[in-house]
Amino acid sequence: MGYTRADWSAHFSEGRDFRQLGDDEKRLIAEHAPPPAGGRALDACCGTGxxxxxxxxxxxxxxxxxxxxxxxxxxxxxxxxxxxxxxxxWTSKRTTRRTCTRTATTW
Structure with a gap:
């Protein structure tokens, strides 16, 4: 038995979180993964972003x-x-491995 989509949605809607990024993690990301020109990133399972x-x-x-x-x-x-x-x-649009449409809600 695991969490369902509704369970996760409730988890975040109720203000609950997980451990935040630490300063050391941020420093390591900035140092070892600087964005290339025009760099793109995908944050899958982004939680609160x-x-x-x-x-x-x-x-x-x-x-x-x-x-x-x-x-x-x-x-x-x-x-x-x-x-x-x-x-x-930010999107919750479901895609399959064969079709990756980029319809999303932007803010």
Whole structure:
């Protein structure tokens, strides 16, 4: 038995989180994964978008996805003012391995 999509959505809608990125992790990402010109990043299972927002501040164009709409609602609300995040794409659109459509909600 595991968490369902509704369970995860409720988890995030109720304000619960997981461990945040630490300063050492942020430093290591910035040092070892600087964005190339026109660099793009995909944050799969983005939750509330902390990593996606951090990558955007580094200069990446970020697509972030999560199947929990409650997580995405928080990401849109909490990360929209982060510098570089205005162009982040937050989506719960289901895709298959064969068809990766890029229809998404942007904010």
């Amino acid at each position: 902390e990593l996606a927002a951090f990558l955007a501040t580094l200069g990446y164009t970020v697509d972030a996805t999560d199947f929990a709409e409650g997580a995405l609602a928080r990401a849109r609300a909490e990360r929209s003012t982060v510098e570089g995040c205005a162009g982040c794409v």
